[in-house]
Amino acid sequence: MSSTSLDAAALDLLFLEARSHNGWKPQPVDEALLRRAVDLAKMGPTAANSSPLRVVFVTSAAAKEKLRPCLSPGNVEKTMTAPVTAILAFDPAFYDRLPKLFPHADARSWFAGQPHAEPAARMNAALQAGYLLLALRGLGLDTGPMSGFDAGACDAAFFADGSARSFMLTNIGHGDPAKLFPRSPRLDFEEMASFA
Numbered sequence: 172m173s174s175t176s177l178d179a180a181a182l183d184l185l186f187l188e189a190r191s192h193n194g195w196k197p198q199p200v201d202e203a204l205l206r207r208a209v210d211l212a213k214m215g216p217t218a219a220n221s222s223p224l225r226v227v228f229v230t231s232a233a234a235k236e237k238l239r240p241c242l243s244p245g246n247v248e249k250t251m252t253a254p255v256t257a258i259l260a261f262d263p264a265f266y267d268r269l270p271k272l273f274p275h276a277d278a279r280s281w282f283a284g285q286p287h288a289e290p291a292a293r294m295n296a297a298l299q300a301g302y303l304l305l306a307l308r309g310l311g312l313d314t315g316p317m318s319g320f321d322a323g324a325c326d327a328a329f330f331a332d333g334s335a336r337s338f339m340l341t342n343i344g345h346g347d348p349a350k351l352f353p354r355s356p357r358l359d360f361e362e363m364a365s366f367a
């Protein structure tokens with residue numbers, strides 16, 4: 172299984188040619204692709220298989236209008252014109268699913284009522300958000316992740332029952348290359364990694 176690796180074209184699609192997009196072609200996004208992306212992303216690893224990410228795919232004009240007042244000014248136009256905007260949230264009571272997700276141990280008791288439950292939910296949901304971005308790219312879609320929004324306002328609008336807490340948005344669609352900023356540099360290996 173691990174003896175194969177992705178070819179250069181696949182690595183380009185996922186990493187080297189993929190960009191964070193700011194503008195969108197009018198082409199719609201098939202709901203089936205969004206479902207496939209979630210089904211791929213959910214297979215990525217999380218602590219104790221805790222899987223705390225919850226996603227709302229905002230596609231209707233009415234739901235987009237609910238999101239509009241939550242957005243930072245610089246994120247309004249790109250979000251309102253994107254075919255889909257995903258609200259990425261974590262389930263603060265994610266541990267209630269652990270009897271299903273980690274049935275061979277009492278993993279619920281490792282988190283329920285513990286101060287490290289929320290940091291764990293945030294970290295693992297953020298990992299899953301990354302898996303989702305790469306899954307979407309792998310299925311031929313473009314993304315534009317954003318943290319420039321009012322999470323409290325977003326939660327009041329979309330998760331009034333407290334079932335999830337948003338931490339990130341991502342626009343999804345077919346990106347307009349004309350609206351890309353120049354690619355920013357990355358750190359060199361030695362600046363971000365070492366061997367010990």
Ligand SMILES: Cc1cc2nc3c(=O)[nH]c(=O)nc-3n(C[C@H](O)[C@H](O)[C@H](O)COP(=O)(O)O)c2cc1C
Nearest residue numbers: 189190191192246315316317318319320339354355
């Ligand atoms: C968690 C996260 C939050 C971001 N927030 C915003 C944002 O609020 N607005 C925006 O225009 N871009 C935002 N970005 C996009 C980043 O600036 C972009 O991913 C980064 O510069 C790399 O660009 P590239 O993928 O095109 O190389 C965000 C990206 C991530 C992953």
